[in-house]
Amino acid sequence: MIDLRSDTVTRPTPQMRRAMAEAEVGDDVFGEDPTVRALEEETAALLGKEAALYVPSGHMANQLGLYVSVRSGDEVWAHEHHHLVGDEQGATAVLARALPRLHSETPAPSDALLESWISGRGDIHRAEPALVWLENTFTGRVVPLADQRRVTGFAHRHGLRAHLDGARLWNAAAALEASPAQVAEGFDTVSVCFSKGLGAPVGSALAGDADSITRARRARKMLGAGMRQAGVIAAGALYALRHHRERVSEDHRRAAALADRIGEAPGITARAQTSMVLLETPQGTGERFLAALAGHGVRALSIGPDTVRLVMHLEITDRDADEAARAVAKAAAEL
Numbered sequence: 001m002i003d004l005r006s007d008t009v010t011r012p013t014p015q016m017r018r019a020m021a022e023a024e025v026g027d028d029v030f031g032e033d034p035t036v037r038a039l040e041e042e043t044a045a046l047l048g049k050e051a052a053l054y055v056p057s058g059h060m061a062n063q064l065g066l067y068v069s070v071r072s073g074d075e076v077w078a079h080e081h082h083h084l085v086g087d088e089q090g091a092t093a094v095l096a097r098a099l100p101r102l103h104s105e106t107p108a109p110s111d112a113l114l115e116s117w118i119s120g121r122g123d124i125h126r127a128e129p130a131l132v133w134l135e136n137t138f139t140g141r142v143v144p145l146a147d148q149r150r151v152t153g154f155a156h157r158h159g160l161r162a163h164l165d166g167a168r169l170w171n172a173a174a175a176l177e178a179s180p181a182q183v184a185e186g187f188d189t190v191s192v193c194f195s196k197g198l199g200a201p202v203g204s205a206l207a208g209d210a211d212s213i214t215r216a217r218r219a220r221k222m223l224g225a226g227m228r229q230a231g232v233i234a235a236g237a238l239y240a241l242r243h244h245r246e247r248v249s250e251d252h253r254r255a256a257a258l259a260d261r262i263g264e265a266p267g268i269t270a271r272a273q274t275s276m277v278l279l280e281t282p283q284g285t286g287e288r289f290l291a292a293l294a295g296h297g298v299r300a301l302s303i304g305p306d307t308v309r310l311v312m313h314l315e316i317t318d319r320d321a322d323e324a325a326r327a328v329a330k331a332a333a334e335l
């Protein structure tokens with residue numbers, strides 16, 4: 001089976017396992033795990049922020065980013081399809097107790113929307129806006145840096161904070177030919193995943209100014225995620241950060257080639273900007289298509305009624321991508 005459901009299905013490489021086995025460790029709740037510290041320092045430096053915090057998941061990195069920027073009842077402005085909104089249960093309401101105010105503008109909210117939403121501020125009926133949320137990449141698509149600057153600039157002019165959900169920031173940076181720090185620029189907090197395109201087994205980070213990260217560290221402990229000899233897993237993330245950032249552009253190249261070839265199959269449209277190929281199948285055929293594809297040895301994920309995603313990752317070779325293209329053509333012919 002060629003598993004293209006997600007870039008989270010990768011297993012650690014032999015070199016990564018060696019780094020994990022040999023990691024120097026200590027009690028990280030006492031701040032004494034040198035590998036975790038190295039990971040946090042290198043992540044912060046790469047993202048151009050003062051500090052970073054290693055956490056078990058991107059979900060937690062996002063929730064801590066939210067928690068340090070809002071008070072209970074404050075508004076967070078987000079897209080209706082952001083991970084924060086649709087994929088973190090109701091954590092936004094349960095933990096930070098924030099009120100999501102949702103738009104549907106891509107790749108980022110327009111000036112007109114931002115202006116209209118800020119204009120009611122101060123009205124006694126309204127919740128207080130506190131945070132603007134962006135995601136890059138956003139469902140495999142890249143948000144241009146100019147749009148990010150426009151939105152973070154607006155936020156800061158109005159005293160709001162800005163968070164970037166950068167679970168796949170490494171992919172955004174590669175696609176934009178920018179450094180991670182350039183992609184993270186202008187955001188008060190940024191979450192990144194080591195367990196996606198980079199192929200680490202566990203973990204994500206929240207980066208930001210020192211004060212925000214100190215508060216996030218306390219909140220992580222409050223949630224019960226103070227980890228002891230976490231260097232064992234952090235070593236996998238550190239290895240991935242040092243050695244696998246360059247290779248995400250290979251995933252992009254394979255995704256683009258796959259999308260091109262799929263475009264030749266009748267009835268199916270495909271597009272890819274980064275590592276994710278998004279397929280539209282004829283109306284009402286999404287589930288059947290997935291089953292047919294599995295019958296030809298490829299696992300994919302349904303992300304809408306007739307939208308299927310195929311994600312390239314560390315374990316996918318040119319030959320796998322080639323085989324996936326043939327499987328898609330066969331599955332399409334069976335619809």
Ligand SMILES: *Cc1c(COP(=O)(O)O)cnc(C)c1O
Nearest residue numbers: 057058059060083135165167193
């Ligand atoms: C995967 C993902 C997350 C969450 O990461 P987990 O480690 O799975 O909790 C957050 N945001 C986006 C955009 C993601 O794709």
